[in-house]
Amino acid sequence: MNETTAEVTVLGLCDAEKGTAGMAAQYGEILAGGRAVLQGCARCGAAAFPPRLRCRSCSSDDLQWWDAGDTAKVTSWARVALNGPTETASVPRRVGKDGPYTTVVVQPESFADVRLLCLLVTADGGIEHDAVPTSNDRVTVRTASLGGSMVPVCSLGPNEDPR
Amino acid sequence: MNVYVAGVGESGPVARGKGPAAETMALRAAFDACRDAGIEPAKVDGIVRYSHDGAISAMSLAANLGMEELSFAVDVPHAGGSGAALLDVAIAAVRSGAARTVLCTRTVVAEEWLRQLVAPDPLRPFYLDAPNYLRPVGWTGYLHLFGLLYQEHANRYGTTRADLYPVAEQMRQNAKSSLLDLADPLPALDDYLALPTTVGPFTPLDEFVPADLSCAVIVSAHDRSDRSVGVEIVATAQSQGPEPMSWFDSRPLSPDALDSPSRAVADKLFASAGLVRGDIDVVGLYDCTTFTLLFLLEESGLVERGGAAELARLDGLLPHGACPTNPHGGDLAAGYSHGFRHILEMVRQLRWTAVNQVSAAEHALVLGPPAGPTSGAILRRVAL
Numbered sequence A: 001m002n003e004t005t006a007e008v009t010v011l012g013l014c015d016a017e018k019g020t021a022g023m024a025a026q027y028g029e030i031l032a033g034g035r036a037v038l039q040g041c042a043r044c045g046a047a048a049f050p051p052r053l054r055c056r057s058c059s060s061d062d063l064q065w066w067d068a069g070d071t072a073k074v075t076s077w078a079r080v081a082l083n084g085p086t087e088t089a090s091v092p093r094r095v096g097k098d099g100p101y102t103t104v105v106v107q108p109e110s111f112a113d114v115r116l117l118c119l120l121v122t123a124d125g126g127i128e129h130d131a132v133p134t135s136n137d138r139v140t141v142r143t144a145s146l147g148g149s150m151v152p153v154c155s156l157g158p159n160e161d162p163r
Numbered sequence B: 001m002n003v004y005v006a007g008v009g010e011s012g013p014v015a016r017g018k019g020p021a022a023e024t025m026a027l028r029a030a031f032d033a034c035r036d037a038g039i040e041p042a043k044v045d046g047i048v049r050y051s052h053d054g055a056i057s058a059m060s061l062a063a064n065l066g067m068e069e070l071s072f073a074v075d076v077p078h079a080g081g082s083g084a085a086l087l088d089v090a091i092a093a094v095r096s097g098a099a100r101t102v103l104c105t106r107t108v109v110a111e112e113w114l115r116q117l118v119a120p121d122p123l124r125p126f127y128l129d130a131p132n133y134l135r136p137v138g139w140t141g142y143l144h145l146f147g148l149l150y151q152e153h154a155n156r157y158g159t160t161r162a163d164l165y166p167v168a169e170q171m172r173q174n175a176k177s178s179l180l181d182l183a184d185p186l187p188a189l190d191d192y193l194a195l196p197t198t199v200g201p202f203t204p205l206d207e208f209v210p211a212d213l214s215c216a217v218i219v220s221a222h223d224r225s226d227r228s229v230g231v232e233i234v235a236t237a238q239s240q241g242p243e244p245m246s247w248f249d250s251r252p253l254s255p256d257a258l259d260s261p262s263r264a265v266a267d268k269l270f271a272s273a274g275l276v277r278g279d280i281d282v283v284g285l286y287d288c289t290t291f292t293l294l295f296l297l298e299e300s301g302l303v304e305r306g307g308a309a310e311l312a313r314l315d316g317l318l319p320h321g322a323c324p325t326n327p328h329g330g331d332l333a334a335g336y337s338h339g340f341r342h343i344l345e346m347v348r349q350l351r352w353t354a355v356n357q358v359s360a361a362e363h364a365l366v367l368g369p370p371a372g373p374t375s376g377a378i379l380r381r382v383a384l
Helices: A016-031 B022-037 B058-065 B079-096 B110-117 B125-137 B142-157 B161-177 B189-194 B248-253 B261-273 B290-299 B308-313 B341-351
Strands: A009-014 A037-041 A063-067 A071-080 A101-108 A116-120 A138-146 A149-156 B004-015 B046-050 B072-076 B101-108 B211-220 B229-239 B282-285 B363-367 B374-383
Touching (some): A009 A016, A009 A037, A016 A063, A071 A116, A071 B142, A149 B125, B022 B211, B058 B101, B072 B079, B079 B101, B079 B341, B142 B290, B161 B189, B229 B261, B261 B290, B282 B290, B282 B341, B341 B363
Antiparallel strands (some): B004 B211, B004 B229, B101 B211, B363 B374
16 A cells, blocks of 8 residues: 555554554564655644554544655764673664664654654665764665564765755 | 651662662661651551552552551652652642551662663553664663763753763762762773763763662651651642653654653742742752753753753752752762652751751752653751
8 A cells, every 4th residue: 555645655554453562563564665654644644653542633543654755864863882782771682783883863854743763774774883973964764674674774865955 | 738758768778789678678768767757657548659669569568567557559650750759649649638648669679670671561551662663773771762862962052971971970979978879980081981882972880870779758748756847848740741742762752852841840840839940959850871960950940951061060069069969979879769769868958967968958859850751849948
């Protein structure tokens, strides 16, 4: 299901009746399509991430998964300079075994009120070990396979807004 | 109806692994608080706990304290934001008549807490954002939350790791002055800056120090002790912040991540108390990391946004400083209490019986972490 409206591309229905765990499973399935996604409300048009069981704006349960777009702006990041868990940092095995790595909070350019957390990768899709972003950097958002599942990732650039 | 912190008590803090059984600590703290309040433990009729607290149930506490009745029992689920919320709930019970004498309690066993800290908990769905949506891309837990807030703060105000150093230094200094410093020694600034970071800007020296401890507070409309001064709870407040769809781990994903629920709590407190920021003499700020404390100095409104680093550079957190903060050394240096021991310290400061006493303290502010739900309280020294 790929239905494009004037503003958003709908990638699937977000079935809140399946509960938090069911929605999370759906999220994983939608990511497998290769696009970073967020939750959108079919009734009022509000977007959200992480997804909720009702729309953050109008409380509707008529929810969808929307394409987050290709580009976003960096608002924050955290570099993890560990190769495994510590007492207070539960480093996931899928990324931690060959750190350091950086997670980045990005604001999709088409959704000013939403932020996603992405893993920073190189242009060829490998985990970025060296470069870190700076505030307001533009990044390219997509998904990549990590530890057997698809996750949202971003890479630095393009530097210019093509619009 | 005026309501008071009529008694405080504690067991520990002691270094991790050195404490007695969790139930033993909880009971010792509870008996200690009753003694401090001048009441028989049997007269306690309400219990308010952190929901994270697995030390002892309200039922078992009631039985072992010999309570005549347990007419009110509530667990508050706000994690580190629960501290002053316990007082908030206790006051509601006292004012409604549901209970007359309420025991608020938090016991922390270091090893158990460290296990809880890195494990998702399906019974607390607000934590499921992390395993479902954040951990797959490398989320590591609480350090990640505060690391992302730090970076956004740094982007806006130019905060650096060097700004965290005075916080770690002054909390250790306060703990030493309070005769209970459990933290690892801090090296010179250049050596600190040369340490490898773990997550975001943090090194292990920027984190809370695990300890075994229990804290207890008695809330009542009466202070039956033989003291001539008491501590009135002037205002309490809770908030999930301006963006109620985000909580704890998802806080950095809020468009207004730096407009924290702690700011909302502080604004409510001062409006309710009819006080201004300048009336506050001493503050107890949640301090799981150095940045958490720095950020809360600003979110309390005691310091302008972007101004906390300068305050800390000028030794402003020490008892004689411009904004005396956690004179006991806080959770950063005196043992992790989930923010609850700050209330005990503020009560002692207002009684003028603290080891590291702030001169002539009349009003104290307690504030929980800047990721909601969180809570706060304003306490006042009063003549009895």
